[in-house]
Amino acid sequence: MDQMDRLMVVEVEIGSLSTADSPRTTGVDQEHVAALAVVQTPLPPITVHRPSMRVIDGLHRLRAAELRGQRKIAVRYFDGGDADAFVLAVESNVTHGLPLTTADRKRAAGRIIASHPQWSDRMIASVSGIAPGTVADIRRRAPGGRTGEESRIGHDGRVRPINGAEGRRLASELIAQNPGLSLRQVARVASISPETVRDVRNRMMRGEDPVPRRGRQASHEVRVEPPRLGRGPSAVPDRDAAQDRAEAVKRLKADPALRFSEIGRTLLRLLNLHTISMEEWDQIIDKVPPHCRGVVAYLASESAEMWTEVAVRVQSKVAETA
Template structure:
């Protein structure tokens, strides 16, 4: 009978002299109760701090190692990359599994090679089978099955070969860079492992929050962060086959628009740095 959500509501009821309060009973282990408490407190009430969310993700990884990075990220209110970084740091004490369960409840292998090979065998044996049917037996997503089928139809191997980095001649000159006093180094990502942390920093910046243009930019960035956090195979599965080309074109168009914005901003940062170095 431990309260996992609603401590303040319970205290308010006691202060009002109530003897009864309506509750929702949760039957589960202490680990499951903690996961539920984190999920509900991320979505409402007093927001958890970044340190609290990181600590919660660390504990969830230890108690639910079978959950995917994106599933834990959604529960703890972090980015999937931040959860992946925490998981890497705890690799010595947390069991490493061959498959993880995503937010949709489906189990997917960490190494898709085996799943792709199984899918290729099933496609050869049952060419009329649907993508979802093959995906269910192979343990991969329908989008991955579709890619395997297209590769087989093109005469390619079902497994994508990793790209090899071009070899650099021994006598090639080393790359050089301007080592002037830069406040921000253009072209180098400042996000590290967690874009949500960078977004939080921007959200606290009054120079952005107190201007209409700045607030519009923050809203756009928040929307993009939500897409990145929730992106993955579950979004691809939501796209009907007859809409695939149109969604693909829109994704490429919007990505190109952000790239143009990034190039213009990169050029502005370089000019400001050059002016700052000359002062």
């Protein structure tokens, strides 16, 4: 959707614009319009689909301009097709301004699934502002479901197979051979998403098959003994792993090179956060308010990815000095 000139702004007659086909089915919020109408500074330009002159983003700003008695309004044009114009409308009204209702987001996701069936659930979720699992549910209920689909385009632009059983197995082998690889490094080689790699790694840590049962059934392959992470013939119980982490951090705290430098103390504080057990994490997770869970999950995912990158970079320095 790079078909919008983000720099050129033109003045357009308000009467020439259409407000049809908006993802906002509840209509205009008059209080929001009134609040915008009294703003003294110029409001940002609205976005308009040039072929149809339909307002993509800025309906409330348009109504505020009308309330002020303006005849013209600042516009940026988008020259893409109708389907892409709708996607841009949804994305714009999720990321700023008066947000779409949950019902509107789900309805929009259903329409995007129909117009862009090749997009992954995560890609559509990022545009519509709902969870990937919700998108998957909407897709399953849609006419035709997943019939005939073999691959989808992910949020990173890469095409990946829907049945990632083989990718999961390859990822498990890579992780077992080199646990220091980052999620993205494994994802690139195995042609699966970083989130799928994280799930594979977590399954291996629990001693489970990296391919879920439904994935094994879909690929018509027999179960194989999964690679395991940890010491000895089976995965290390979480309680022992937490104790090991705590002991390692305790040893680091005794090192003057870390204790007596600001950077060292910062590192120790960060590492100390990860010495609690999964049982303690379960207690924390249970107390996360429902309306905060999405943000917490996102931040936890990003933090895990960051720590994996840190591990790889520190390990590379170990190799340099070895």
